[in-house]
Amino acid sequence: MAVLLEMRGISKTFPGVRALDNVTLEVREGEIHALVGENGAGKSTLMKVLSGVYPHGSYEGQILFAGQEARFRGIHDSEAAGIVIIHQELALVPLLSIAENIFLGNERARGGVIDWRETNRRTAELLAKVGLRESPTTPVIDLGVGKQQLVEIAKALSKNVRLLILDEPTAALQENDSQKLLDLLLELKGQGVTSIIISHKLNEVRRVADRVTVIRDGATVSTLDARQGEVSEDRIVRDMVGRDMAHRYPERARNPGEVLMEVRGWSARHPEHLDRDFLRNINFSVRKGEIVGIAGLMGSGRTELAMSIFGRSWGRDIRGQVRIGGRDVDVSTVPKALEAGLAYVTEDRKALGLILDEPIVRNISLANLRGVSKGGVLDEAAEQKVASRFRKAMNIRTPNVFQRVVNLSGGNQQKVLLSKLLFTEPKVLILDEPTRGIDVGAKFEIYGIMNQLAAEGRGS
Amino acid sequence: MADVNDGARLGPGERGVGGTREGEGSPRGGLSYLSENLREYGMLLALIAIVVFFVAVVRAQIGVDFLNPQNITNLFLQNSYVIIMALGMLLVIVAGHIDLSVGSVAAFTGAVAAVLTVNLDWPVYAVIPAGLVVGGLIGAAQGYWIAYWRIPSFIVTLAGMLVFRGLTLWLLGGQNIGPFEKSFQALSTGFVPDLLAGAVPDIESLQRQPNWTALVVAIVAALVVVVLGLRARSRNIAHGMAAEPSGIFWIRNVIIAAALVFVGWKLAGFRGIPYVAVWMAVLTILYVFVTESTTLGRRVYAIGGNLKAARLSGINADRLTFFTFVNMGVLAALAGMVVTARLNSATPKAGVGFELDVIAAVFIGGASMTGGSGRIIGAIVGAFIMGVMNNGMSILGIGIDYQQVIKGLVLLAAVIFDVYNKSK
Numbered sequence: 001m002a003v004l005l006e007m008r009g010i011s012k013t014f015p016g017v018r019a020l021d022n023v024t025l026e027v028r029e030g031e032i033h034a035l036v037g038e039n040g041a042g043k044s045t046l047m048k049v050l051s052g053v054y055p056h057g058s059y060e061g062q063i064l065f066a067g068q069e070a071r072f073r074g075i076h077d078s079e080a081a082g083i084v085i086i087h088q089e090l091a092l093v094p095l096l097s098i099a100e101n102i103f104l105g106n107e108r109a110r111g112g113v114i115d116w117r118e119t120n121r122r123t124a125e126l127l128a129k130v131g132l133r134e135s136p137t138t139p140v141i142d143l144g145v146g147k148q149q150l151v152e153i154a155k156a157l158s159k160n161v162r163l164l165i166l167d168e169p170t171a172a173l174q175e176n177d178s179q180k181l182l183d184l185l186l187e188l189k190g191q192g193v194t195s196i197i198i199s200h201k202l203n204e205v206r207r208v209a210d211r212v213t214v215i216r217d218g219a220t221v222s223t224l225d226a227r228q229g230e231v232s233e234d235r236i237v238r239d240m241v242g243r244d245m246a247h248r249y250p251e252r253a254r255n256p257g258e259v260l261m262e263v264r265g266w267s268a269r270h271p272e273h274l275d276r277d278f279l280r281n282i283n284f285s286v287r288k289g290e291i292v293g294i295a296g297l298m299g300s301g302r303t304e305l306a307m308s309i310f311g312r313s314w315g316r317d318i319r320g321q322v323r324i325g326g327r328d329v330d331v332s333t334v335p336k337a338l339e340a341g342l343a344y345v346t347e348d349r350k351a352l353g354l355i356l357d358e359p360i361v362r363n364i365s366l367a368n369l370r371g372v373s374k375g376g377v378l379d380e381a382a383e384q385k386v387a388s389r390f391r392k393a394m395n396i397r398t399p400n401v402f403q404r405v406v407n408l409s410g411g412n413q414q415k416v417l418l419s420k421l422l423f424t425e426p427k428v429l430i431l432d433e434p435t436r437g438i439d440v441g442a443k444f445e446i447y448g449i450m451n452q453l454a455a456e457g458r459g460s
Numbered sequence: 461m462a463d464v465n466d467g468a469r470l471g472p473g474e475r476g477v478g479g480t481r482e483g484e485g486s487p488r489g490g491l492s493y494l495s496e497n498l499r500e501y502g503m504l505l506a507l508i509a510i511v512v513f514f515v516a517v518v519r520a521q522i523g524v525d526f527l528n529p530q531n532i533t534n535l536f537l538q539n540s541y542v543i544i545m546a547l548g549m550l551l552v553i554v555a556g557h558i559d560l561s562v563g564s565v566a567a568f569t570g571a572v573a574a575v576l577t578v579n580l581d582w583p584v585y586a587v588i589p590a591g592l593v594v595g596g597l598i599g600a601a602q603g604y605w606i607a608y609w610r611i612p613s614f615i616v617t618l619a620g621m622l623v624f625r626g627l628t629l630w631l632l633g634g635q636n637i638g639p640f641e642k643s644f645q646a647l648s649t650g651f652v653p654d655l656l657a658g659a660v661p662d663i664e665s666l667q668r669q670p671n672w673t674a675l676v677v678a679i680v681a682a683l684v685v686v687v688l689g690l691r692a693r694s695r696n697i698a699h700g701m702a703a704e705p706s707g708i709f710w711i712r713n714v715i716i717a718a719a720l721v722f723v724g725w726k727l728a729g730f731r732g733i734p735y736v737a738v739w740m741a742v743l744t745i746l747y748v749f750v751t752e753s754t755t756l757g758r759r760v761y762a763i764g765g766n767l768k769a770a771r772l773s774g775i776n777a778d779r780l781t782f783f784t785f786v787n788m789g790v791l792a793a794l795a796g797m798v799v800t801a802r803l804n805s806a807t808p809k810a811g812v813g814f815e816l817d818v819i820a821a822v823f824i825g826g827a828s829m830t831g832g833s834g835r836i837i838g839a840i841v842g843a844f845i846m847g848v849m850n851n852g853m854s855i856l857g858i859g860i861d862y863q864q865v866i867k868g869l870v871l872l873a874a875v876i877f878d879v880y881n882k883s884k
Contacts, residue, residue: 313772335774344772352772355765357832366762367773369755376754381695420773 003064004029004194005163010049010061019045020059021218027163027196032189034209035198038240038411038441042218043198047165051085052078066162082162086152088171092140099123099136102155126154130184146177153184157193164188164195170204182208200438202233214239241441250444252451257288259326260458261342261428266320268308274316279305282320286428289454303347306430310344311337324427338367341427345418345434349410353417356406360398361387363405363416368424390419395445411442418449427458498881501712503825503841503874508715510845514852521856529730531851532723537648537802539847540736541566541795541811545818546825546839547747548791551784553822554751556764556831557606557613559788561598561620563814566796567806568624569595573797574637574806577644584643591793598624599789600782607781621815629808638805648802650735671732678724681741682717689713736798743791748836760784764831820867821846824874845870 005027012020020042027033037043048054050063052072063070065081072078075085092101099119108118123136132150140148149169156164166185170178178201185195185208199205205212212231214221221239224231262285270278279301286292294302307314309322311334322331322340329340337344346352354363364387365372372383387401394415398408405416414434421429431450435443511527518526525531545562552559573591576582582590602620605611639645654671693709704712727733751757762770763777771777795814800806825842827834846867853863 310772311774333776334772335776338774346772351766352768355762355769355832358761358765362758366758366770366775369758373755376756378753378755378758380753424774 002029003027004066005050006064007046007050008062008064010046010059010063012045012049012054012059019218020049022061023215023218023220025213025220026223027194028211030189030192030194031210032185032208033194033196034205034212035196035215036200036202036205036212036236036240037215038409041215041240043215044167045218046215047085047167047196047198050078051075051083051165079159082160083165084156084159084161084163085165085167086149086156086169088168090145090148090152092148092151094141095139097137097139098127098134098143098151098154101140101151102126102158104155106159122158123154126157129157130154131180144177145172146174146180149173149177149181150184153188157188161193164193165198166195167198168200169197170199170201178204202236205236206231206233212236216240216242250448250451252454254290256290259285260288260290260324261286262321262323263309264321264323266305266309266318266322268304268315268318268320270304271314271316278315279308289456289458291450291454303432306344306432307346309337310334310342310430313344338424338426341425342430343367343421343424343426343428344430345421345432347433349413349417353420354405354413357404359402359404360391360396360408360416361401364390364401364419364423367420371423386423387419390423394419394449409438409442411438411445414438414442414446415449418446422453429453429458502877502881503838503845504712504715506874507841507845507848510848510852514848514855518852518855524855526852526855527722527726529726531855532726533730533734535844535847535851536734536737536740538851539843540648540740540802541799541814542817542821542843542847543740543840544743544791544795544798545788545814546821546843547743547836548784548788549818549822550747550825550827550834550836550839551751551760552613552788553819553827553829554764554831554834555760555781555784556767557781557784558819559602559613559617559620559785560815560819561602561617561624562788562792562795562818563811563816564621564624564628565595565598565789565792565811566799566814567628567808567811568598568631568796569793570796570800570810571628571631571637571806571808573644574640574800575631577640578637584641584647587644588647588797591797592790595789595791595793595796596786597789599786599792602789603782603785606785607778613785628810632806632808634808636805636807638803640801640804645801645804646735648734648736648798651731652733652735652738654732670728671730672728674728674732675721675724677733678720678727681724682720685720686713686717739794739798744836744840751836756780756783761832764833766832817846818843820871824871826878842874845874 003026005025007023007025010020010023010025011018023042023046025035025046035043035046045054049059050072052074055073056071063072065083070078070081072081093104096104102123103119108115108122120136127134127136127150130150130153132147132154134143134147140151143151153164169181173181182204185197188195197205197208206226209226209231211226212224214224214236216239221242224235224239264283266279266282267277268279269276282305284292284294294305304314308318309331312318312332313334322329322342324341329336329342331337331340331342350356355366361384365383369378372379372386384401390396391398391401396408396412396415396419398412405413408416418431418434434450435446438446515526518524545566549559549562569591572594573587576587576590577584598620602613602616605616606613652673654673689709693704724733727737751760759770759775759780762773762775763780767777796811799810803810821843822834822839823829823842824845825834825838825840827838849867849870850863853866858866
């Protein structure tokens with residue numbers, strides 16, 4: 001097969017960091033190429049170089065696309081050449097319709113007047129192609145994340161895409177929707193669309209990818225050919241982390257103690273659909289030193305349950321009893337819930353967990369400022385000591401605690417978030433998807449931390 | 461989606477070394493540090509540049525010293541209201557809100573104070589607290605809707621701007637109320653007596669003798685600034701925070717200290733330190749302390765930085781928002797009374813456009829429009845930039861028309877500079 005894209009000797013330096021170091025990437029016409037690597041390995045940076053977010057001249061090396069040297073000065077150039085990136089954070093306008101979103105900036109119009117008939121007809125075609133059965137006029141806000149993802153792909157197809165890049169496309173999807181998306185990728189491949197998929201989910205990589213390029217510490221480690229049977233999950237993991245990982249999950253000794261927390265008859269209504277209970281009479285208990293999993297499909301109410309217990313942060317008309325350590329506790333506000341020894345680690349660390357523009361030290365102390373102050377006056381030395389302690393204990397990989405959180409990788413951000421809530425010294429920690437969107441190595445570490453917490457006698 | 465992680469590439473052995481890469485003794489020169497932290501210094505440099513510009517132009521055009529003692533005193537008196545209100549506005553903006561009503565509130569509380577003083581003969585020590593309470597109540601009334609009903613602050617305070625302008629007109633009946641007795645005027649036009657002058661000499665020698673108190677206070681203030689700076693610096697280095705290169709630290713501190721001593725020396729040659737300057741200094745120190753060293757201040761930054769995350773961290777965002785507006789109301793009342801005392805009459809037109817000066821000062825000083833960042837010192841520097849320009853252009857006889865155009869462009873330029881700097 002002909003080579004569609006060749007990136008040769010790409011290096012990119014940021015102040016203080018060499019993010020990419022002589023990376024090579026070769027993608028053949030009509031294949032699905034997986035790009036894997038730990039968080040911070042440089043995948044996203046490489047894709048930003050490719051799409052012109054970092055314009056030609058700001059990096060070293062050469063990009064050949066369809067046989068010609070590409071010198072993109074911006075996304076506009078790369079899209080004109082037929083390279084489309086679908087980012088992890090979807091870039092749709094929620095209140096506009098599917099059709100309006102698909103042709104946003106590329107409107108079917110004559111003399112500035114939109115041709116709605118043509119727009120809707122083309123949209124219907126594209127939606128059929130991606131297997132989405134929705135009216136072109138449906139507002140995007142009414143679609144689930146999985147369907148929004150399909151709209152993004154339809155939008156890419158509308159631009160006569162030659163190379164489709166998907167950055168963590170299934171990170172926010174349920175198993176079911178993920179499978180559909182992967183099927184669609186295979187189908188598009190059948191129609192000749194070349195794609196690059198960035199993913200942490202190695203089973204998915206194995207399922208769809210023809211070839212796999214592994215990046216570690218800003219350098220290409222290997223390119224494996226799936227059709228020649230070179231690709232096993234262990235092999236990928238080994239290349240990603242640079243060592244064998246005998247166990248994907250750390251060992252743990254289980255010895256739960258007496259019941260620590262009990263939730264009885266927990267019910268709540270949806271804030272927008274008040275007519276019925278969204279959470280109905282839920283009961284569960286957590287023992288000391290135990291990790292209890294709350295499983296369920298997306299939309300089944302896991303996050304809602306956790307947030308409604310944690311200071312009524314979700315829902316209306318909340319009823320039910322929470323007992324911790326054998327006593328009824330008041331968890332009606334977040335401060336009271338924290339006081340009662342409950343802590344909630346959100347699944348959405350960027351929107352609900354962290355203050356991205358603030359440094360690590362200020363994020364870690366935020367939920368327990370009383371612990372680093374006296375009479376309302378902050379003791380910055382104590383605050384920094386606490387943050388440094390957590391940085392070491394959690395293995396947050398930064399030179400110091402003054403780095404702004406926005407610059408950290410997902411795994412490190414998650415550890416900062418976890419530190420923040422651990423500093424409230426909870427008896428029971430509720431972790432909502434604690435390993436979403438982070439790499440294998442960091443996942444292992446997070447699981448290890450959870451086990452350690454359980455061993456210390458907390459519930460999770 | 462920042463995949464670029466400074467620390468990700470450190471080996472295990474390098475962890476915990478903490479910041480020596482960027483700390484003291486770094487090979488990187490002061491210039492590169494300066495350019496990376498341009499925002500921090502840019503406004504201070506801009507203020508210095510503007511002052512130097514006016515000194516040169518005023519001397520060339522009119523042949524007088526722009527920084528003569530009387531004019532320095534005027535700079536304090538004329539800008540006191542902007543600075544006092546900028547302290548509160550910074551908190552409001554950091555919390556992610558805006559307050560458009562402060563000009564009207566200042567006018568209204570000034571009018572209330574005038575009515576109490578002139579029509580009802582209240583003594584000054586009762587009028588000032590009463591005025592502050594009125595301001596606090598107004599702030600509470602507006603903050604209630606903003607914090608607990610989640611009505612956008614833009615709307616609530618736009619309404620407040622109209623309501624309190626109207627109430628000012630109603631209260632004053634369209635008339636000016638004044639003049640006031642000396643004790644109320646002293647709020648803005650009084651001077652700290654020279655405590656170091658020894659026995660009270662006759663009037664003539666009093667005028668010739670410099671006001672030693674002003675000079676001593678300025679020197680002490682300069683020393684305190686340098687000592688506090690050194691302490692913060694050594695603490696930062698101890699904790700591995702990227703510290704200012706020592707060259708820049710000393711240049712910056714010598715400039716600030718020299719400016720303080722210079723102002724003190726000039727004031728000593730006139731009538732000493734105006735009371736207003738004392739108010740401003742005390743309030744500034746208080747608000748720097750509150751914003752940077754208390755849990756209260758930290759929480760205000762948190763709700764502006766990420767409201768939802770702050771709520772899930774157990775921070776009572778509603779109460780804090782309410783507090784920032786009460787605080788703003790109290791400061792607007794103080795500013796209103798200072799202005800009224802300075803004009804020696806309460807007028808229906810007082811405080812028109814103040815809100816714009818104050819908001820502009822805060823944004824010139826580097827606060828973010830979306831909340832969560834901004835510093836008191838920045839807002840003060842922003843207020844002085846606006847104030848020096850107002851004063852300098854008036855001395856040069858530039859018409860009010862051009863003055864507004866220039867001030868508008870300066871505000872725009874400062875924010876463009878800010879945004880450009882961030883995107884770099």
